[in-house]
Amino acid sequence: MIPFTYHRAANADEALRQAGNGVRYLGGGTNLVDLMRENIERPSTLIDVTGLDTGIVEQSDGGMLIGAAARNTAVAEHRAIRERYPLLSRAIVAGASAQIRNMATVAGNILQRTRCLYFYDQDGTQCNKRIPGSGCDAIGGFTRNHAILGASDHCIATHPSDMCVALAALDAAVHVRGPDGERRIAFADIHRLPGERPDIDTNLQQGELITAIELPAVPSTARSTYRKVRDRASYAFALVSVAAVLDVEQGHVRDVRLALGGVAHKPWRAARAEALLRGSPATVDAFIKAASEELSHARPLRDNGFKVALAQRTMVAVLTQLMEDMA
Structure with missing residues (x-):
């Protein structure tokens, strides 16, 4: 050091x-x-x-504002979070040990970097996230844990956070302050796909500081959950994870929000699946069709082709579970 x-x-x-x-x-x-x-x-x-804001405050419109320095444990255990946003509480608990959750802050979780083995192995591998233009030894290497969506010829790493997948599905927003003042950024726009500059993880500007995370209100009729599929139950990173919010009226999908983890360089919002599902019958067949459409653009590598079917099945299982919870 x-x-x-x-x-x-x-x-x-x-x-x-x-x-x-x-x-x-x-x-x-x-x-x-x-x-x-x-x-x-x-x-x-x-x-x-x-020492920044650690508050978790209920808003008059039914949403919540979480201070950037709030500990992950405090967020996961907050009564209003567990009642209104159970997918967020479940994602945080799935993400790490109690000791890490007690230390980790919400903003720090958002800004964590990839856990790609090639990124960490600076003595024996080339990595464009460490040194732009040096190459990516993960491509052509062992790719079981790598991206199947949104990757580039420069990087195939996946984003490691569980909490961020839930925040993506919740349409959260991030409040930041910087040399040029304050701004509010939609959560979907915080993280970047790798493109030609995988060393740049976020769209924050130089010196900008996350000050809070804003959660919009979720309709009382909606149900939500988070499911993580991993090699072992003891705090492994996700092979695939799904965060879902589902609102059904008279047997049809009124609204749905879906995000995937473990499959891309950023939490992956399943926009194609959402578009197919809105207004459609809330049936297993519809869930299967939507999941298949979302993963039809996947580009699996030698060792991670299984993630395509795993992501599809997990999406269907999560949506089916939410439907059953409404019955």
Whole structure:
């Protein structure tokens, strides 16, 4: 680990005053510190932002506002989150051990980087996320855990977060502050697909700081859940995961929101499946057709073709479960 300086910010204004080249914001540190130990991340200065807003506040419109420094455990255990957004609580609990959840912050979870083995193996592999233009040894390598949607010739890594898949399905928004002021970003626009610059994970600008996450109200008639498929039950990363919100009226889908994890460089919003389902009969046949359409654009590699069928079946199983819950 290279030498660095450390400062603790009392508030967002203080954190922003110290922002600049080589500066990184530090939340729980459960990902950034690991990468620093491996000399993959090499910030000259860390600004500790765990003193920022930790509140979880119910809004008058039925939504919620979660402070960026709220711990994952606090969010998962909050009564209103469990009642109104059970998929978010389930996703957080599925994502890590209790010790990590107690340390991790909501903003830190959003900004965590890939767990691709080739990204971490800086001594023996080439990786465009570490060094742009160096190549991607994952392509042509062992690809069981890699992307089947939205990948490029420069990177096939997948986003590791469970919480972010749920936030994508909830149409969450992210509040940020930066040198040019405040802005609100739709959650679907926070993370990037790899394209030619997989080293750039998000669409945040230099120095911008996440201050809160906004959850819109979910209709009282809707049901939601999160399902994670993994190699072992003890805190493994997802092979495939599905976050779903389903609202049915008189046997037809009034609204549906679907997001997939473990299949792309960012939480994958299943827009094609949603479009097919809205207004259609809420039947298993309709779920199968929609899941098949969503995965028809998948580009599996040598070792991960199984993810296509696994994602389809998991989508159908989750939607069927929600229908049964409504009965």
